[in-house]
Amino acid sequence: MAEMVRNFIGGEWVEARGGDTFETINPATEEVIASVARSTREDVDAAVKAAKQAYPNWRLVPAPRRGEILYRVAQLLQERKENLARTMTQEMGKVISEARGDVQEAIDMAFFMGGEGRRLLGYTAPVEMPNKFGMALRDSVGIIGIITPWNFPIAVPSWKILPALIAGNAIVFKPGEDTPRTAAEFARVFGDAGLPPGVLNVVHGAGEAGEALVSHPGVRVISFTGSTQTGVKVYTRAAELGKKVCLEMGGKNAIIVLDDANIELAAKAIIWSAFGTTGQRCTATSRLIVQSGIRPKLIDALVEQTRQLKIGYGIDESVQVGPLVNRKALEKVEYYVGVGRDEGVDVLIGGGRPNLDKGYFYLPTLFDGVSPDMRVAKEEIFGPVLSIIEVKSLEEAVEVNNGVPYGLSSSIFTENVNAAFRAIRDLTTGIVYINHGTTGAEIQFPFGGTRGTGNGMREAGQTALDAFTEWKSVYVDYSGRLQRAQIDNDAVLGGLGN
Ligand code: UN1
Numbered sequence: 001m002a003e004m005v006r007n008f009i010g011g012e013w014v015e016a017r018g019g020d021t022f023e024t025i026n027p028a029t030e031e032v033i034a035s036v037a038r039s040t041r042e043d044v045d046a047a048v049k050a051a052k053q054a055y056p057n058w059r060l061v062p063a064p065r066r067g068e069i070l071y072r073v074a075q076l077l078q079e080r081k082e083n084l085a086r087t088m089t090q091e092m093g094k095v096i097s098e099a100r101g102d103v104q105e106a107i108d109m110a111f112f113m114g115g116e117g118r119r120l121l122g123y124t125a126p127v128e129m130p131n132k133f134g135m136a137l138r139d140s141v142g143i144i145g146i147i148t149p150w151n152f153p154i155a156v157p158s159w160k161i162l163p164a165l166i167a168g169n170a171i172v173f174k175p176g177e178d179t180p181r182t183a184a185e186f187a188r189v190f191g192d193a194g195l196p197p198g199v200l201n202v203v204h205g206a207g208e209a210g211e212a213l214v215s216h217p218g219v220r221v222i223s224f225t226g227s228t229q230t231g232v233k234v235y236t237r238a239a240e241l242g243k244k245v246c247l248e249m250g251g252k253n254a255i256i257v258l259d260d261a262n263i264e265l266a267a268k269a270i271i272w273s274a275f276g277t278t279g280q281r282c283t284a285t286s287r288l289i290v291q292s293g294i295r296p297k298l299i300d301a302l303v304e305q306t307r308q309l310k311i312g313y314g315i316d317e318s319v320q321v322g323p324l325v326n327r328k329a330l331e332k333v334e335y336y337v338g339v340g341r342d343e344g345v346d347v348l349i350g351g352g353r354p355n356l357d358k359g360y361f362y363l364p365t366l367f368d369g370v371s372p373d374m375r376v377a378k379e380e381i382f383g384p385v386l387s388i389i390e391v392k393s394l395e396e397a398v399e400v401n402n403g404v405p406y407g408l409s410s411s412i413f414t415e416n417v418n419a420a421f422r423a424i425r426d427l428t429t430g431i432v433y434i435n436h437g438t439t440g441a442e443i444q445f446p447f448g449g450t451r452g453t454g455n456g457m458r459e460a461g462q463t464a465l466d467a468f469t470e471w472k473s474v475y476v477d478y479s480g481r482l483q484r485a486q487i488d489n490d491a492v493l494g495g496l497g498n
Helices: 041-058 063-092 096-116 155-166 180-192 207-215 228-240 263-279 295-307 327-343 394-402 417-426 462-468 484-494
Strands: 003-005 007-009 012-014 021-025 032-037 132-140 143-147 170-174 200-202 221-225 244-248 253-257 285-291 346-349 365-368 385-391 409-413 431-434 469-477
Touching (some): 007 041, 007 180, 063 096, 155 170, 155 221, 155 462, 221 228, 253 263, 263 409, 295 365, 295 385, 462 469
Parallel strands (some): 253 285, 253 409
């Protein structure tokens, strides 16, 4: 019997008010895992109400105390890491070692943001008059709406929930509809760590719940990670309502390999970045930009290593590539492989489904002979497909790298320090790697991208706090009299004259 996954509202596990449900499916076995509350506007309303009730007390809990709860969250995540990872693999298909890494990112973030409880730094600066003091403080915003995808079902929510909490906000969280059970177990950790009821609420569901959250007048900030298509809708709707939005959307990330690169290192990094998580990372490598001299040897190595990848159910420790998350995702990959073929690419390996009776699997696929203007070189496929583009020089490689609508991550393999530093200067992505694949960002640095990847905000690091705080500038006049500057200002504003 499939279990029931409920909403978490005001510290209680509750079914959707209308009683509707949907199913979550194991993409490797196609078995139903759980029946899940399908939330409507009413459920979102109830969650916002619970958050509103909890917020006034939570914002007054001293930040170091809030930080202690986050440390406790980190410890519980450590204790439950294996179970959380297994649930994740069952629910969305990434291989178990990667699922452990996903939970680890949340642990790292909880320790990091717990520490922010003793910082949340503002600043003071000199002021113009004697006996006057000025400071800028980070203040909480209120109720935060968080909408996340299924591909990093614990890491990505943690990048939003933890900074929002340390800053003293209350949250309504709508997780991806493919990973509700993982999200529910993650939310349980916060309750068990002593977070007061109503500070973090979870509503499961699809578009309707998401739309209700974005449109709710009680929610001041929306932090969204997901597809560009949905992200743009979120941004548009939120703009009408004057809300602050933090967007993390697609990527079309490239690894550049120059002739002088360490070929073994480059090949391994390309395989891992392109086919890890079955290519379903926004940081995944979907383009290889390779200089002509090294190209033949590198391609031989890639074809050989791709052939050896073990595909299957990621609960098995020896499996390296799991399934796509659902049938729709699989069909999207099939569609794009068709587009590639029509555009005249050369399919070096893959290009079809493996011989397995069940599951949404697709063979890791290498496209050669790709030119930068092809659709497969510009559009996000979000699957195990790597497009290989040949270039003559570093300059051309940089131009190809930068010439896509996205700007999340990029990488260059070279042993030449001058080339590496030129790349750091000229690659226009939010994240740049030297001699390392395009994935694996660490939580203490800003995470996010340029161009169509986002809207200029960044997650992780201290910059994460920018989405979840308002600056409050405070002036304290301790002179005990009306000072000259104040009179001057009043004169300007109120026409008092001198
Ligand atoms: C994502 O793909 O949505 O850099 C996040 C990485 C991970 C996070 C990726 N730390 O690959």
